[in-house]
Amino acid sequence: MAHDATHAHDAIPAHDGHGQPGGIMRWLTTTNHKDIGSLYLWFAGTMFLVAGSFALVIRAELFQPGLQVVHPDFFNQMTTLHGLIMVFGVIMPAWAGFANWQIPLMIGAPDMAFPRMNNWGFWLLPVAGFLLLLGLFMPGGAAAGGWTMYPPLFVQGGISYDLTIFAIHILGASSIMGSINIITTVLNMRAPGMTLMKMPLFVWTWLITAYLLIATVPVLAGAVTMLLTDRHFDTHFFNPAGGGDPVMFQHIFWFFGHPEVYILILPAFGVVSQIIPTFARKPLFGYASMVYATASIAILSFIVWAHHMFTVGMPAAAQLFFMYSTMLIAVPTGVKVFNWVATMWKGSMTFETPMLFAIAFVCLFTIGGFSGLVCAMTPVDIQIHDTYYVVAHFHYVLVSGALFAIIAGVYYWLPKWTGHMYDEKLGKLHFWLSVISMNVTFFPMHFLGLAGMPRRYADYALQFAEFNMIASIGAFIFGFSQLIFLAVIIKAIRGGRKASDQVWEGAQGLEWTVPSPAPYHTFETAPVVK
Amino acid sequence: MKRGALRPLLGKTLAALSGTMISGAVWAGYQLNLREPQSALARDVYNMHTLVNLVCLAIFVVVFGAMFFSIWKHRKSAGHQAEHFHENTTVEVIWTVIPFLILIGMAYPATRTVLAMKDTSNPDMTIKVTGYQWKWEYDYLKDGVKFMSTLATPRAQIENRADKGAEYLLEVDNPLVVPVGKKVRVLLTAGDVIHSWWIPELAVKQDAIPGFIRDAWFKSETTGTFRGQCVELCGKDHAFMPIVVKVVSQAEYDAWLASRKQGAASPSSAPLSRAVLNGRPGAAVAAFGGQLSDADIAAAVAFQRNSRDNKVGDMAQPERVASLKPGAEAAARAAR
Ligand code: HEM
Ligand SMILES: [Cu+2]
């Protein structure tokens, strides 16, 4: 049996790490899902500070019209790195961290299906992050062609553009390993009695996300490989002089890119669907319809990609097809929001920090959904495409969406991970500062976009000055508020009130049946789910 | 925190905020909506945006009205006991079907506008627009008028060494000039990377893609000067290649066109262009003819003749440069 093969490893007295390599080697060689989960989360947190500080460079430059802080080329490097790192280095690794920690705990499995691949999948990430940042120290600076990497601009750049392409390859390999591991774990290692339709929603959303990753990441890898060969080996995939087509890159990129935005948000739907029932003390409303809505969003996400390209000049029929399919995605998204509200309805609610972030998620993510709908209307999108309106849209779905769900999830499971309750007062302070400053930062961007301010601009006309200044002030408050989050986490790791096993009064699920903090090995004998 | 202390402060802030909102002078800088439309198409877009916003607002009020009501009423601290229902197929069907119908209602007008936008047939005139890093070239195809349009804002303003003018970053040396009330078809392409050409007031935005020609159209109902900017990341000076369109009466347009044609024929930029092309033997002036494109040479010449203390006020055109190349001049002489 496979079990025998790993026997030598299991024979090491496992509890609390005794007898294992100590220090750095423990982390380099670990195959434990909890260790690897923590590594992913710390990596994501670190990169969040890095990419966040790039965002503050952007906002500092945009505080006033005129060039004050950086040169336009460096400005473009900042927007490019900010986008790439936030997507591939923060949100995706954070979700992988949650998957590692929580999926085995939630389905009653002893670990992930492929522990060694799990280790490898994580340790690729710092390499990719290093390559991305290394670009900053190369001649000509880091890649400055935008996170969307459109040719021919992206073909013009120097060596850091190649480093970026390699980083994407490595990140993609890591994501695929993670996804294979998650799918195998979920399909094969559930506790007896846990049928698919009894799985916690977080597990469902990750299962579907993992399929999205496997289907689309190779497409991205193909796209950037074609960029690489266009750059160095005289191919002409995207070069019109040799019969290529620059727009083809956009089609391939967004065939990955739109499912990618759901890769970033589906696990968030899962986390929120765990948290709201807990603090409403009432089961999730419409569990089955939540599963179906998630699946239909995932399927639809493959046929909407060209809504990012309404201005490239597609034929009318194509524009109409992508408009209709995009509008359609709003339906299952709406169903999810209605179900969350119905879950709260007639519950018995309390408002601890995870719940506050989850409620803010529902409300603010929906605002992002609404602006998504505005963007879906092709004629309107043609006006607001590549303006700050789109920047507002995707920050509502990614900051108050994906990121708030990550923060909510950390507060929610932190007592299980550390064994200590976090500081509720600091948590609430963090919440209110974040939610207010997030809106101060991003809401005015809707107005800027409507009034005509293009995105990826290092400098702007005078009529945009007021809202830009407001947005910059909000951004600095938001950025520095996140240090409170860091403080809360460190404080909870160091000590604090002992958490019970149940932690939250209304919490349901297997993860709350194990001790807090969760021991190094859990569910060595599978629990039985009725 | 004490509630009592917070209230008056909150009240004052709100009063101050609404004060600024009402006093128009302060509020004027805070444009909240799309710009005032100047064409039928732009008005369609404007109205559609309003419609979608109203629909979203209505849904928001209903859904989040319910949510915040529930947050207020169904609190544990208010002694509310949780009920245990968790399924209802009827409501699931209702809140799937109703949004679907609303969407169909919105798709209908959107479809009509999409079809109108794509209909570039029967234009009154056609202008070819080419994007370069970082300027635009306009070519009035039938009239043989062609020129470059570059940012006119002085470097000193951008680097904060001089006060910024009212049209900071939105001014060009040579605006596009078109007659009012005419359907203008633009053919777009680019010479290097992708750019995107946009006039917000006229609801026209189209990417300019190297190697391909795409088209779009606009028809301004009013005269005036409309300003847009490049909206596809195209490198370091992406923010510094604005688009200015002057919509004028037909008579003014005709006069402008006539003067342009004359200007294009004037040979005044030739000597300098020749010097850049061929160099100047014996002096430290290299020959750039073999190294730079005609467009670059034209740009360099135009810059020389119009920057610092030079204010000739004309443009050097790439074709003109091409016609000055040794081969071309000899050919022209032979033909005569
Ligand atoms: C109701 C659901 C949604 C609809 C109808 C929608 C629609 C759109 C459309 C049409 C665009 C293109 C706008 C443009 O560039 O002109 C867009 C951009 C974008 N959306 Fe959404 N969206 C939705 C939800 C989401 C979600 C859930 C996410 C991620 C969590 C997301 C992330 C993004 C991002 C990152 C971009 C900009 C990408 C870029 O150009 O850099 N959207 N969305
Ligand atoms: Cu999309």
Ligand SMILES: [Cu+2]
């Ligand atoms: Cu540009």
